[in-house]
Amino acid sequence: MRVAMVTGSYPPMPCGIGDYTAKLVEALAAIGVEVDVYSKNVDWSLFKAKQLVARIAASSPDIVHIQYPATGYGHKLGPQALSLLLKPCVVTLHEISQVHLLRKLALYPFAYGAEQLIFTSEFERRYSIKYAPWIARRSCSIPIGSFISVPAALCEKDLPDIVSFGLIRPDKGIEQVIALAALIKAKGLSLKVRIIGAIDPKQPAYIEKLRAESEALPITWQIGLTEPEVASILARSRVAYMPFPDGASERRSSLLAVLLNGVATVSTRGSFTTNELADTLAFADSPEQALQTISQILGQPARLDALARRAREYVQRRDWNQIASQHVKIYKNILL
Template identity: 30%
Template sequence: MIVGSFPEMPCGVGDYTYRLVEALLRVDEGVKVDVVTSADSRVKVSSHARLVVHQVSNWGVRGLFSLMRMAARSGADVVHIQYPTKGYGTGLAPNLLPLFWYFYRPRMSVVVTLHEFTIAHPLRKLSTVFLILAPRRLVVCDLREEKALRHFRWPRGRPELIPLGANIPVWFKCHPQVREGDHLTLCHFGFLNKSKEGFLCVEALCRLWREGLPSKLVFVGGIKPEEEARLRALAAEKRVADLVSFTGFCPTDEVSRHLAQADIALFPFRDGISLRRGSFVAAMQHGLAVVTTRARDYLPPGLQDGENVLLAPVGDWEAFLQAVRRIASDSELRLRLGTNAKRWGAAFTWEAIARRHIALYRELVGVRVKGDGPK
C-alpha cells in the first residue's frame, strides 16, 4: 500500500488508507500489508504481526526506483497506490510508478485508487494520465468519478466502484433530545478550504440569531490559516465572533465527541455532495441532521431530500440558508433526519469495503476467496 500520508498526518486519504488497512487485517487472516508512506508522517499504528510500515523521504522522480525496489523486496502480490495525498507534495513518483512497473514487473498487479478527478485542476488531471491508463485495476469511490473515467480505461476495463467509509468511528452517540431554551450547535467537519464555502456556515449562524434561534458554530477539523483568518474576520464583522470556534486537527475520538454534541451539520460543497466525502458519511453515521448541496445531475444512491438529508442546489446559497432555518426551527424534522441518516450510513462499513478489496486482489493474483471453490 503506497500512500503519502498516514496518521498522525492530517490528510483524509491517509486516514482512509489507515482504516482500510485495519479492516483488511481484521477480516482476512491471510492478508499481510506493507505500507510505504512519508518519513515525516509520525506514524502511530498499533503493533500487528501482519503490518509493516516503511517510510521514504523522496516522492520525486529521483525516488522512483528506490520506491520500486522497496515494493519488490516486500514480496507483494499487489501494489496498491492511493492518490492524491498531502504527503506526496509535488512529487511525481506515484504518478509514474504504474507505467514503470508495467515494464519492470509486468506480472505484478498494480491497483490505483483515484480519490479526486472531476474536481481536480486541469494540470492535476493531466498528471494522472498514467495512474488512469497503466494499472491493472482503477478504483474510484463515487459513481460520478466512475462515469467520468470509464471511457479512458479502454481496453483495460472500466473503473471499479468501491465506496469509502467514514474516517471517524462513532465513539460517542448523538443526543436525541430536543433542546429547549439552549443554543443549537451547528458544525462543519472536514479540512476546510474555499471549495467548501465556509462563509455560508457563518452566514447561517447570523440568520438564525436574527430570527430568534440562538445558535453557535463549531468548525471541526483542519483548516488553511488564510481561510481561518477570513472566517474569523467575517464572524467579527457580523458580530458573532464569540459564537464561532475552531478545533483544528484533532484525534478521532475528539472529532466523534464534537459531532455527537452537535445538532446540525452543514456541508455547503461547491461541487455538490458525493460519496467521496468521508466527512459527510461520518456525520450521517453519527445520526446528525445534515444540510448539504447537490449537483443538478447527480445524487448518491439512497439519499432522499427531507427524509435523511436536506438538500439545496449547488450555487443557490439562499436555498441553503432557508434549509438551515427550516431544520433549526423544526425539532421533529431534526430527529427524523438524524434517525434516517444513521440508517443510511450503516451501509458504509469498513468490513464490507475491505471484503470488496480482498475480492479484487484475489481476482488479480488468481486466487479464489475461501469457499468459492477451485480456480
C-alpha cells in the same frame, strides 16, 4: 496475503486521502491482511522510482496498491512509474473529474500499468471510461466510508448548536456557515453555530482571518480535536449545515462522518449528488434558505428523527469492514 500500500500522505499529515488509506489499512488488518505502508521518508521523483521499487520488492508483497493523488506526492511522477514497474498492481484513483488537465494527463500511466483501477464513486469511473475506454473491464467503484467513528457509548442529542465539520480552507463552504451565523444574529435568534475542523497546513492564516471577522457572531470554534472528541460532539448534535460549492457527494468524508453519527443535515445539491444521498439530506441553495430549513426541521421532531435515521443507514452501508472485504476480493481475483 501481504499488501504493499503506497500513499503520498498518511496520518498525521493532514490529507483526506491519507486518512482514507489509514482507515483502509486498519480494516484490512482486522480481517487478516498484512499491510506494509510506504509513505514516510520517500522521494517520489521519477528518478528515484527504481530505488523505491527495489525497497518494495524486497518485502515480497502479493499485491502493490497505490493511492493517488495525495498531498505528499506533489507533482512528482514516481507513483506512475511504480504502477508500470511493480506487478501485480492495483491503483485507487480518488479525484479525476475535478482536477487540472495536466493532472488528468498524468493519470494515463495508471490506466496502462494497473491490473485493476478502483474509483471511489461510479460517477468518477464512468467519467474516466469516456477518456480511457479500455479500462472498463478492469475497473470498479468502491465507496469511501467515514473517517470518524461512532462513540462506543450511546450519547444523548443534547447539543442545541448547528454543527459544521471539515477542513478549514477557502471554497469549502465555510463562508456560508459563517453567513448563517450572521443571519442568526441579525434576526435575534437563540441558535448558535459550532464549527469543528482542522487547519489546512497550506493556509494557516486563513482560519485566523475567519475568526477575527466572525468574533461578534454566535460561533464556537473547535479546531484540532482528536477523532474521539469529534465523534462525541457529532453524536450529541441534532442538526448540521454542510454546504459544498459543487454540492454534496459520496466522496465527502466530512459529510459521511456527520451522517454516520445520526445528525439531520442540510446541504447543497450538485451534479455529484446521487439519488440515494439526496434521500438522506435536506437541501438549501443559500444560508437564508438553510436557516429557514433548519428552523423547520428543529420544529418537526418526526422529520428530525427521520433524517437522522436515514443518515445512519446511508453510511452504515459503507462500513469499513465491507470496504475491506471488497478490496480483498479484488486482490484474490488478480492473484488467481
